[in-house]
Amino acid sequence: MLNVLRHNDRTNKIQFSGYTLLRVDHISSIQQESLTFVDAIIIDTENNEHATDLVFFIRKNADLAIALKPIFINNTCQLNKTFEIHTDGYIDLNELSIAINRVDIITKRSKRISHKNTVGHDYQVKQKILAFLFTRNSTIVPITNRASLIGYSFPFIDLFYKEEEVMSKLSMLEKSVECGHLSTNLKDFVHLCKRCHGNYLNFVEACPKCDSIDIKAQDIVHHFVCAHVAPEKDFKTKDGLACPKCDKQLRHIGIDYDKPSSMYSCNCCNHEFQTAKMIAKCIDCNAENELSALIKKAIGSYSITSAGEEWLRGGEEQSSQVSLLNDGVMTLSLFKIIASQELKRITISKSTSQIAHILFVNERLDTFDDATKKLLVKEIGAIIKSYLLPSDVMAADNYNSYYLLLPETKEQFPKRLETIQYNLGKLLGDNLQERLLDIKIQTHQLIEKETVDSIIKQFHK
Numbered sequence: 110m111l112n113v114l115r116h117n118d119r120t121n122k123i124q125f126s127g128y129t130l131l132r133v134d135h136i137s138s139i140q141q142e143s144l145t146f147v148d149a150i151i152i153d154t155e156n157n158e159h160a161t162d163l164v165f166f167i168r169k170n171a172d173l174a175i176a177l178k179p180i181f182i183n184n185t186c187q188l189n190k191t192f193e194i195h196t197d198g199y200i201d202l203n204e205l206s207i208a209i210n211r212v213d214i215i216t217k218r219s220k221r222i223s224h225k226n227t228v229g230h231d232y233q234v235k236q237k238i239l240a241f242l243f244t245r246n247s248t249i250v251p252i253t254n255r256a257s258l259i260g261y262s263f264p265f266i267d268l269f270y271k272e273e274e275v276m277s278k279l280s281m282l283e284k285s286v287e288c289g290h291l292s293t294n295l296k297d298f299v300h301l302c303k304r305c306h307g308n309y310l311n312f313v314e315a316c317p318k319c320d321s322i323d324i325k326a327q328d329i330v331h332h333f334v335c336a337h338v339a340p341e342k343d344f345k346t347k348d349g350l351a352c353p354k355c356d357k358q359l360r361h362i363g364i365d366y367d368k369p370s371s372m373y374s375c376n377c378c379n380h381e382f383q384t385a386k387m388i389a390k391c392i393d394c395n396a397e398n399e400l401s402a403l404i405k406k407a408i409g410s411y412s413i414t415s416a417g418e419e420w421l422r423g424g425e426e427q428s429s430q431v432s433l434l435n436d437g438v439m440t441l442s443l444f445k446i447i448a449s450q451e452l453k454r455i456t457i458s459k460s461t462s463q464i465a466h467i468l469f470v471n472e473r474l475d476t477f478d479d480a481t482k483k484l485l486v487k488e489i490g491a492i493i494k495s496y497l498l499p500s501d502v503m504a505a506d507n508y509n510s511y512y513l514l515l516p517e518t519k520e521q522f523p524k525r526l527e528t529i530q531y532n533l534g535k536l537l538g539d540n541l542q543e544r545l546l547d548i549k550i551q552t553h554q555l556i557e558k559e560t561v562d563s564i565i566k567q568f569h570k
C-alpha cells in the first residue's frame with residue numbers, strides 16, 4: 110500500500126480497485142469529509158440512531174451525486190431491520206470484491222444522470238427515487254412493517270416523507286406511474302382510516318339502527334310440522350326446544366326442524382336485523398369508519414420505465430405545476446381547444462354560451478406543497494362540478510383558479526355560479542376556520558371572432 114493511503118487510514122478510508130470507501134460511525138466524522146471524492150460509505154456502528162442520522166445526511170443531500178452514493182453496513186454490526194432497507198446492504202470488509210462490483214455499477218450509472226435544477230419537494234423526491242432505481246438497476250419492494258402507519262415501509266422512498274405524509278407519498282408514486290415514469294406491480298391493498306390514514310383498524314359488527322356493538326346473532330328455527338319460523342330464543346324451554354305455535358317438542362334437527370338462517374338482535378334498542386353494519390374503528394385516532402369511508406390504496410413494488418430513464422437523462426421537460434389533469438378537471442390547454450370549438454359552434458348556431466373564471470386567494474393554502482395543491486384541485490374541482498350541468502366543462506390552472514365553459518347559458522350570472530360562490534366560500538372558510546372566503550367569479554359571454562386566449566387574458570386584468 111502507498112504511504113499516502115496508509116496515512117489516510119486514521120480517517121478510515123479504504124482503497125480498493127480504484128475506489129475509495131469511507132468508514133464512519135457518527136455524523137460528525139462525515140461532515141468533515143468531502144463526500145464528492147468518496148465512492149461509497151460504510152456504516153460502522155451498532156447505534157441505530159447514529160446510523161439513521163448518517164443515512165438521512167447522505168440521502169437527503171441536495172447534491173444528487175452524493176445522495177445516491179452506495180451505503181453499506183459493516184456486517185459485524187447489527188442494526189434494525191427497518192433501517193437496513195434504506196441502505197445497499199451489508200459489506201464484508203474481508204471480502205470487498207462483491208461490494209465493489211456494486212459500487213462500480215452504481216458509480217457508472219450515476220454519471221449517466223443529468224443534474225437538473227429542481228424546484229418543489231415532490232419533484233426533487235421523484236427525481237431521487239427514479240435515480241435510485243436507475244443506479245441500482247432494481248425494484249423498490251415494500252416491506253410489511255407494524256410500525257408504519259399504513260403497515261408497509263418503502264425502502265429509500267420513506268426517507269423523504271414523514272409518517273403523516275403518507276398520502277402525499279402514495280400520490281406521488283401514483284402520479285409517477287400515471288405519467289409512465291414508474292411501473293408498478295401490485296402487492297396488496299390497504300384500507301386506511303379516513304381521518305388519520307392509519308390502517309390499524311378494529312372491525313366490529315354493529316346495529317344498523319343505533320350503532321351499538323352490543324348485538325347478538327341467533328339462529329332462526331323452522332318447525333317442519335306447523336311451518337312456524339321464529340328466532341331460536343322463542344323455542345327455548347327448560348327441557349330444550351318447543352314450538353310456541355303448536356306446543357310440540359323439537360327433538361331432531363333435520364327431522365323436526367332446521368335452521369335456515371340466522372338473525373341479529375340489538376341489546377340496546379331491541380332492533381332485529383339480518384345484516385349487521387360493519388364499523389372499522391381506528392386504534393390510532395378512535396375514528397369510527399364505515400367500510401365505504403375507508404380509503405383503499407394499492408401497495409406495489411416500483412421499477413423505472415424507459416420513459417422514466419429518458420426523463421432522468423433530461424430528455425423531457427420538467428412538468429410544471431399547471432399540467433394538472435384530475436378527475437373531471439381538465440388542463441387549461443385542453444379547455445382552450447374545447448372552448449375554441451364552442452366559439453365556432455355559436456357562430457353558426459347563434460346561441461349564447463359563457464366562459465366563467467373562479468378565483469380565490471388565501472395565504473394559508475398558498476403555503477401547501479405541490480402535491481397537496483393537486484389534491485386540493487381534485488377536491489375543489491369535485492365540489493364545483495357537483496353544481497354544474499352535465500354539459501358544462503371545467504379546467505384548472507392552479508388550486509385556486511378554475512375556468513368554466515357554460516354552453517347554452519343566457520343569464521348574465523347564472524344561478525349555479527351564485528350557488529358555487531356562496532357554498533365554496535363557506536366550505537373553504539369553515540375548513541380554514543375563517544369567515545366566508547371571498548370567491549371571485551367573472552363571466553364572459555362568447556361573441557363571434559374573439560379568441561379564448563383574449564377572454565382568459567381579460568379575466569386576469
Ligand SMILES: [Zn+2]
Nearest residue numbers: 302305391394
Ligand atoms: Zn384514524
Ligand SMILES: [Zn+2]
Nearest residue numbers: 316319375378
Ligand atoms: Zn340497536
Ligand SMILES: [Zn+2]
Nearest residue numbers: 332335352355
Ligand atoms: Zn310448531
